[in-house]
Amino acid sequence: MDSSVHFIEGDAADEGALRRTFEGAEKLFLAMANGPEQKALELRAVAVAREVGIRHIVKVSAPVVGPDVPVAIARMHFEIEQAIERSAMGFSHLRPYGFMQNTLALLPSIRATGTFFGAAGDAPLNRVDARDVADVAVFALTKPEPEQRAYVVTGPEAMTHDDLAERISALGRPVRYIDLGPDAYRAHLRRQPLPDWLVEHLVEIELLARVYPEMPNDTVLRTTGHPPRTTEAFLRENAEAFLGPHEG
Numbered sequence: 493m494d495s496s497v498h499f500i501e502g503d504a505a506d507e508g509a510l511r512r513t514f515e516g517a518e519k520l521f522l523a524m525a526n527g528p529e530q531k532a533l534e535l536r537a538v539a540v541a542r543e544v545g546i547r548h549i550v551k552v553s554a555p556v557v558g559p560d561v562p563v564a565i566a567r568m569h570f571e572i573e574q575a576i577e578r579s580a581m582g583f584s585h586l587r588p589y590g591f592m593q594n595t596l597a598l599l600p601s602i603r604a605t606g607t608f609f610g611a612a613g614d615a616p617l618n619r620v621d622a623r624d625v626a627d628v629a630v631f632a633l634t635k636p637e638p639e640q641r642a643y644v645v646t647g648p649e650a651m652t653h654d655d656l657a658e659r660i661s662a663l664g665r666p667v668r669y670i671d672l673g674p675d676a677y678r679a680h681l682r683r684q685p686l687p688d689w690l691v692e693h694l695v696e697i698e699l700l701a702r703v704y705p706e707m708p709n710d711t712v713l714r715t716t717g718h719p720p721r722t723t724e725a726f727l728r729e730n731a732e733a734f735l736g737p738h739e740g
Contacts, residue, residue: 504533510540517544519633523552526565528689534572538579548582548638550629555589555618555644556704563696564689573642582638588625588645589618589706590697592726595656596733602660603736607668608653611677611698616650618706621721631715646708648720659723663731674699 502509504524514520520541524530534551541549554563557570576583598608625645632643651659653669660667672680674695681691712720727734 504537505529507536507540510537511544514541514544514546517546519548519550520546521550521629521633523629526690526693531568531572535575538572538575542579542581546581548584548633549576549579550584550586550632551576552625552629553585553587553642555587555646555706556700557587561700562703563693563700565693565696566700577640583640584632584635585642586625586629586632586645587642588622589620589647591622591625592619592647592721592723593622595619595726596730599733599736602665602667602734606666607670608657609670609672609677609680610653611672611674611695612653612701613671614652614654615701616652616655616706617701618646618650618708619723620645620647620712621726624712624716624720627716627718628712643711643715644709645711646706646720648708648722650706650708651723656723659727660734662724663727663734665735667734 500513502513504510520537522534522537524534538549551572553569553573554566556563557566557573559567559570561567561570573583573585576585601608624647628643628645632639653671657667657669677698678691678695681694686694708720712718
């Protein structure tokens with residue numbers, strides 16, 4: 493890491509800590525893990541940023557937002573985006589599709605049974621490499637003047653879960669996708685040590701793909717100068733993980 497980078501640790505729930513951290517800054521990159529406390533934490537950060545004079549917020553949001561989107565986390569992101577827009581600060585809303593890195597969460601099931609599960613049917617899902625999202629964030633953060641716009645950040649293609657299974661299988665280990673439908677998929681997730689809100693979120697984003705086409709765009713190329721990383725490249729980078737020994 494560049495020695496000019498100054499790290500400050502603090503608690504996002506502590507308004508005083510936020511104020512001390514934000515003092516003197518001109519721009520804020522707002523990225524928090526999804527969860528029940530996220531809305532309150534991000535809204536607090538936005539309020540403090542406005543009070544101390546930050547001019548521009550780059551926020552990681554959701555690919556589809558709005559008051560009627562059938563994903564609770566997406567509705568929450570919409571409320572936070574609206575608060576930022578009302579603040580009179582500049583803003584760049586980054587709206588990435590699902591990270592390719594989340595594919596690694598399938599490894600326990602793939603290693604144990606050679607299968608993974610979902611509820612999206614034959615709907616194509618877009619996956620974007622988190623590093624491309626970071627590159628777009630750098631572009632937005634380093635613009636000389638604040639802007640007021642959103643960037644939908646996509647990977648190069650949308651593919652069904654069956655397509656993904658074929659790509660993983662091409663590494664040399666047969667993998668199959670099993671579509672459970674929403675109720676059975678929810679029950680499957682509840683057998684894992686996952687909180688209820690996350691179970692519902694995972695089901696909701698599977699069903700969202702059936703309603704909202706996840707088509708690729710040119711955001712990564714246009715803002716960074718390089719094409720988005722491909723699923724094949726990501727899988728090759730992580731081939732050792734996907735080709736690990738069978739469990740059981």
